Every structure is written in structure tokens, then in C-alpha cells.
Amino acid sequence: MSFPSLDTALPAGVDVREHARLLRRVHDAALSGRPAPAPPRPVVRDSWARVRRLGIDPDSGPPPRTARPEELHRDRTASPIAEVLPLIRRSLVPVAEQADHIMLVTDAAGQILWREGSYRVRSVGDRLGLIEGAYWNEASTGTNAIGTALAVGRPVQIYSAEHYVRNLHTLTCACAPVHDPRDGHLIGAVDVTGPVSTVHPSTLALVHTAARLAEAHLQSMHHTHLERLRSVAAPMLAGLNEPALVVDESGWTAAAVHMEPVRRVLLPRHRNGAGTTTWLPALGECSLEPLPGGWLVRPGPRGESTPVSVTLDLAAPEPTVAVAGHSGEWAYRPSPRHTELLLLLAVHRHGRTARQLSQDLFDSPEHVVTVRAELSRVRRRLGGIIESRPYRFDSEVRVRVHVPGGPEGLLPSSTAPAVRQLRQTDAERITGMTIGHP
Structure with a gap:
């Protein structure tokens, strides 16, 4: 060196x-x-x-x-x-x-x-x-x-x-x-x-x-992250016949189709909602769709945008999160703690503060630091979908939760007080439900 x-x-x-x-x-x-x-x-x-x-x-x-x-x-x-x-x-x-x-x-x-x-x-x-x-x-x-x-x-x-x-x-x-x-x-x-x-x-x-x-x-x-993002987005890009870019959370380009790639896109600090449109320098009006660790950017005027949907499948052998938008679908398997957090955010569409989530998970408001650290990791995967202050799903996102038929099957290994409460009183209410706008 x-x-x-x-x-x-x-x-x-x-x-x-x-x-x-x-x-x-x-x-x-x-x-x-x-x-x-x-x-x-x-x-x-x-x-x-x-x-x-x-x-x-x-x-x-x-x-x-x-x-x-x-x-x-x-x-x-x-x-x-x-x-x-x-x-x-x-x-x-x-x-x-x-x-x-x-x-x-x-x-x-x-x-x-x-x-x-x-x-x-x-x-x-x-x-x-x-x-x-x-x-x-x-x-x-x-x-x-x-x-x-x-x-x-x-x-x-x-x-x-x-x-x-x-x-x-x-x-x-x-x-x-x-x-x-x-x-x-x-x-x-x-x-x-x-x-x-x-x-x-x-x-x-x-x-x-x-x-x-x-x-x-x-x-x-950074290079490794862009390679991973490029790999995740490849099936989506292969199905597109219109210009599109895949960028990370900071706007650095990982891949492009049907257009000259730009090195970096200046994403707005505050997105207008997952799946909606925004104006970007050098590209004009664009639609943004969230990807794990980044965004799919599609330049050009659009008609009515396709809402982004999130499905939290708790009935599968291992819980999964599937995200679907106009251009396709991607999925990943969250950790047990992240599954608990996503379930609670799905139930509380108006949002939960870190202090409230600490109480939900640990029966104490004193674990705010842990909650924020875990949600920071969640938002790296779902950065265009999970908002903060308070923590919540983006209001434009449609959220579905699939749970087993019986209350006892709702995250049976979870000891979080709020999840136990759902098992005891609210499991039937959220079984197979679709949660739309708050």
C-alpha cells in the first residue's frame, strides 16, 4: 500500500x-x-x-x-x-x-x-x-x-x-x-x-x-453488495422490455437494461411511497420499487402505478416475506426476532415507537437500543417498505399475513408478550387477513 x-x-x-x-x-x-x-x-x-x-x-x-x-x-x-x-x-x-x-x-x-x-x-x-x-x-x-x-x-x-x-x-x-x-x-x-x-x-x-x-x-x-443486488434483480430485469435501473439504497447503480447506465442516481431523502413515482435529476419522472437492499428505478411517464404488496407467510415451515410489485416478486426468510417485529408492524399499521416495541417484545421499555438495532437490520432488507418515527409499513403497501388455522400455531416458539397476546385473543382476527391502508 x-x-x-x-x-x-x-x-x-x-x-x-x-x-x-x-x-x-x-x-x-x-x-x-x-x-x-x-x-x-x-x-x-x-x-x-x-x-x-x-x-x-x-x-x-x-x-x-x-x-x-x-x-x-x-x-x-x-x-x-x-x-x-x-x-x-x-x-x-x-x-x-x-x-x-x-x-x-x-x-x-x-x-x-x-x-x-x-x-x-x-x-x-x-x-x-x-x-x-x-x-x-x-x-x-x-x-x-x-x-x-x-x-x-x-x-x-x-x-x-x-x-x-x-x-x-x-x-x-x-x-x-x-x-x-x-x-x-x-x-x-x-x-x-x-x-x-x-x-x-x-x-x-x-x-x-x-x-x-x-x-x-x-x-x-460495496462491490459485493452491488453484485448481490444485481443477482437478485436479474430475473426481474430479464422480463422487462423498457428502460430500468437497479440501484442500492444510496443510489449507486448495480445494473441497467435498455438504457445507458448512470453511475449514481440522486434518490430523494424522503421517498413518496413504495411503488409510486418521483422526479429524479437526469432521468425525469421515475417509478421506484423496493428491492432487498435497493430500488428498481423505471424512467418514463407511467399510468396508475401498481401497488407493492408484502406477504408475511407464517404458515410455511419457515416464515417467509414475499414482496411483489409491477415488475415481479422477491422473497427472503427473516430471523425469528425480525418475524416478530414484522408481525407486530403488520397488526399496528399506524406504527409503533421503539419504546412500544420494546414493551411488546421484552415486557419492558428498557430495550430500545436493541429494538432500534434489529429494525435497522430489517430496514436494510426492506428499506423502501418500512418507515420510521414511528416504525411502520409504508401507507401505500398492502400487507397480507398468512397464519396457521389454530391460535396455538402463531409463532409457537415466540415468548414475546405481544405475540402471546395475539395467540390468546387475536389469532382468529389475523388468520389469513389482508391488511390494507391504516
């Missing part, structure tokens, strides 16, 4: 303690307006200028803003880096622990999403606000490797008094940004932080390599 020369904090052959003392004199001179014994590195000089304009106090920098637990969980779930977190852990955590460092992974705003490594340094981080949920961008904590790397978009090492705020002078940190390999936009960063006594110039190369590996793995995962 090749990468450009990295701007490390330590000049070759320097004595680290003597260099730290020099940096403190440079820092004091810069803040007092006196002549400095040496110029700061350009990346540090520029960062100090930015944070001065932001009004950061070098002697009593404010504690970093910290997200609430539910916000942290939401941002972790939404982060593309979550998909490659195991790879980053394998690359950095063992080295960080041996070197008395901690590994930090942030989002593009500098919020620390994950923190692992040396127990002793985590205790130091607790005192400094270097904790999960805290924002370490330059506007929050001044010059630091995380905030400065995100600001300049390249790997940065910050040592001792190169930190703008004095209570951070005991730290050395190296950080590399992570970019989405599909379009290059910033999605977060990986950082290794420890005491000044543990500084080493190779740390910057280590985090940069980990970031590049993460980007390469994200690229590979």
Missing part, C-alpha cells in the same frame, strides 16, 4: 524530551506575541490561527460537547465505519494496548464513537473528556490530532505543546481521516492517543494504514 510522505511531529533523530520543552517555549511565545525560538510546523501554525479565531481559551478550554447516549447510539448505527470496525480493532487495539495508548474512532464531526485500549490511558481520557460521545473537533477542543486531521483532510500527528489547550500538553496523538471510497466524502477518522512519553513517529503511518485498509474494505463490501 503506497501513500505520500507523512508529516510526523518529531524531526529525525530528535530527543523527545528536549523537543517537548522547545514546543512549550514556542507555544508560550505564540500566545504572548514574543519572538519564538522556532516556528511551529505549518499544519500546527494554521490550526492555531483557526482556533484563535474561534475564541478557544488555551488556559481553560471548555469541556468538549458530549452527545446523549441515545444520540451516540444513533450516530454509531448510522456510521459507515461500523461495518469495518472489527478490521480497525484488529489493526490498532493490540498495538495501542502494548504501547499504553487508546484507539479512538470518530465520525466526520469529530464525535468519538468508539474508544478502546489501555485502561490507564482511558482513565486519563475520562478526566480530559476524551470519552465516547465527546466532540473533538477544533471548535470544541482546539488543535488536536482528531480535529485538525478532519479540518485538513489528511493524517496529522500532534505532540505535546502543539496542542493549543495547555491541559492537553501531556498527550501525543496521531489521526487519519477515513473517506467513503465511492465518492471521497469524509465519514470519520481513526486515532491513537497516549502519554507524551510514548510518542513515536511510526504511529502516524500505522493509523494511516488502518484508515486506508478500512477504505479498501468498504470498497470491497
Whole structure:
């Protein structure tokens, strides 16, 4: 893996303690307006200028803003880096622990999403606000490797008094940004932080390599997902004699028929309903039909659209979900937990909050995090069909539930309180029913 020369904090052959003392004199001179014994590195000089304009106090920098637990969980779930977190852990955590460092992974705003490594340094981080949920961008904590790397978009090492705020002078940190390999936009960063006594110039190369590996793995995962989507859609595309595209949830094209493929379709943030039409740049009026992990896009004016239908078959030996639209049908087998969730959403067409579903599944409202995580996985498969806030089937979707004839046959292995309630009182009502609009 090749990468450009990295701007490390330590000049070759320097004595680290003597260099730290020099940096403190440079820092004091810069803040007092006196002549400095040496110029700061350009990346540090520029960062100090930015944070001065932001009004950061070098002697009593404010504690970093910290997200609430539910916000942290939401941002972790939404982060593309979550998909490659195991790879980053394998690359950095063992080295960080041996070197008395901690590994930090942030989002593009500098919020620390994950923190692992040396127990002793985590205790130091607790005192400094270097904790999960805290924002370490330059506007929050001044010059630091995380905030400065995100600001300049390249790997940065910050040592001792190169930190703008004095209570951070005991730290050395190296950080590399992570970019989405599909379009290059910033999605977060990986950082290794420890005491000044543990500084080493190779740390910057280590985090940069980990970031590049993460980007390469994200690229590979994207290609695999597009291949899977292409395979699922192939039977549908083979039966079409009109232009059509298959795209993933972000609009990246997996396949096209009877038209020149475009690299990416800019899907609207809020869909108009599964199976309905919307206007897309470069394509004009299009119909959108949900696929597992993506969309079938059919450009051109349409007559009355064919409603999308979902059939949850609980009478089969293994529960299945079948989705049918204008262009065909596809199916998959949900896990037992996902089957419970889909059944409850089918019964409650007006929707259920995460708290209500927690009560439905666990007889307690305290499992909201688990419910949201499971529904996030469901929506990856049925993203065009399951809405959120509250969680519900799209109002345009026709939902059918097929259950065995007797109440005792309704998900007999489920212990969820709401499913037990359905078995006891409502099984006959939902047996073979078709649930239309709320």
C-alpha cells in the first residue's frame, strides 16, 4: 500500500524530551506575541490561527460537547465505519494496548464513537473528556490530532505543546481521516492517543494504514453488495422490455437494461411511497420499487402505478416475506426476532415507537437500543417498505399475513408478550387477513 510522505511531529533523530520543552517555549511565545525560538510546523501554525479565531481559551478550554447516549447510539448505527470496525480493532487495539495508548474512532464531526485500549490511558481520557460521545473537533477542543486531521483532510500527528489547550500538553496523538471510497466524502477518522512519553513517529503511518485498509474494505463490501443486488434483480430485469435501473439504497447503480447506465442516481431523502413515482435529476419522472437492499428505478411517464404488496407467510415451515410489485416478486426468510417485529408492524399499521416495541417484545421499555438495532437490520432488507418515527409499513403497501388455522400455531416458539397476546385473543382476527391502508 503506497501513500505520500507523512508529516510526523518529531524531526529525525530528535530527543523527545528536549523537543517537548522547545514546543512549550514556542507555544508560550505564540500566545504572548514574543519572538519564538522556532516556528511551529505549518499544519500546527494554521490550526492555531483557526482556533484563535474561534475564541478557544488555551488556559481553560471548555469541556468538549458530549452527545446523549441515545444520540451516540444513533450516530454509531448510522456510521459507515461500523461495518469495518472489527478490521480497525484488529489493526490498532493490540498495538495501542502494548504501547499504553487508546484507539479512538470518530465520525466526520469529530464525535468519538468508539474508544478502546489501555485502561490507564482511558482513565486519563475520562478526566480530559476524551470519552465516547465527546466532540473533538477544533471548535470544541482546539488543535488536536482528531480535529485538525478532519479540518485538513489528511493524517496529522500532534505532540505535546502543539496542542493549543495547555491541559492537553501531556498527550501525543496521531489521526487519519477515513473517506467513503465511492465518492471521497469524509465519514470519520481513526486515532491513537497516549502519554507524551510514548510518542513515536511510526504511529502516524500505522493509523494511516488502518484508515486506508478500512477504505479498501468498504470498497470491497460495496462491490459485493452491488453484485448481490444485481443477482437478485436479474430475473426481474430479464422480463422487462423498457428502460430500468437497479440501484442500492444510496443510489449507486448495480445494473441497467435498455438504457445507458448512470453511475449514481440522486434518490430523494424522503421517498413518496413504495411503488409510486418521483422526479429524479437526469432521468425525469421515475417509478421506484423496493428491492432487498435497493430500488428498481423505471424512467418514463407511467399510468396508475401498481401497488407493492408484502406477504408475511407464517404458515410455511419457515416464515417467509414475499414482496411483489409491477415488475415481479422477491422473497427472503427473516430471523425469528425480525418475524416478530414484522408481525407486530403488520397488526399496528399506524406504527409503533421503539419504546412500544420494546414493551411488546421484552415486557419492558428498557430495550430500545436493541429494538432500534434489529429494525435497522430489517430496514436494510426492506428499506423502501418500512418507515420510521414511528416504525411502520409504508401507507401505500398492502400487507397480507398468512397464519396457521389454530391460535396455538402463531409463532409457537415466540415468548414475546405481544405475540402471546395475539395467540390468546387475536389469532382468529389475523388468520389469513389482508391488511390494507391504516
